[in-house]
Amino acid sequence: xxxxxxxxxxxxxxxxxxxxxxxxxxxxxxxxxxxxxxxxxxxxxxxxxxxxxxxxxxxxxxxxxxxxxxxxxxxxxxxxxxxxxxxxxxxxxxxxxxxxxxxxxxxxxxxxxxxxx
Numbered sequence: 001x002x003x004x005x006x007x008x009x010x011x012x013x014x015x016x017x018x019x020x021x022x023x024x025x026x027x028x029x030x031x032x033x034x035x036x037x038x039x040x041x042x043x044x045x046x047x048x049x050x051x052x053x054x055x056x057x058x059x060x061x062x063x064x065x066x067x068x069x070x071x072x073x074x075x076x077x078x079x080x081x082x083x084x085x086x087x088x089x090x091x092x093x094x095x096x097x098x099x100x101x102x103x104x105x106x107x108x109x110x111x112x113x114x115x116x117x
Contacts, residue, residue, distance in 0.1 A: 004114065011107040016086050020076070020104075021111075023084045034075045035115075038108035041068045045102065069101055 003021070008014045024031045044065050051058060073091055080087030090101050 007111060007114070010110060012103045013107060017104065017107045017111070019086065020079055020084055023079045023082050024075075030075060030078065034072065035108050035112040037068050037071045037075070038105040039112045041065060041072060041105045042109035044068065045105075069098075072101060072105060
């Protein structure tokens with residue numbers, strides 16, 4: 001995947017995203033999976049925020065969201081074994097790491113959508 005200069009100004013953490021995508025560049029399948037799951041998590045989070053916890057099916061949405069975040073976390077762990085130096089920021093089981101994963105998912109979602117355009 002070729003880095004686009006426009007991403008530097010549009011993403012919250014362009015340096016981290018660039019490093020992650022470069023580490024995964026040798027395996028396009030992993031890059032695809034990461035972009036897919038990040039986009040799905042970002043969209044699902046938006047739906048959950050809009051619907052609210054009292055909406056029908058919210059529990060299932062939460063479960064699906066948690067499973068998707070875990071898939072993203074697993075791909076980041078894999079990237080860490082290939083040299084992704086910022087992995088701990090995303091893989092710890094802390095509120096700060098969860099917030100970082102949400103930001104990362106949003107950035108990756110933007111990249112996925114700019115590829116489709």
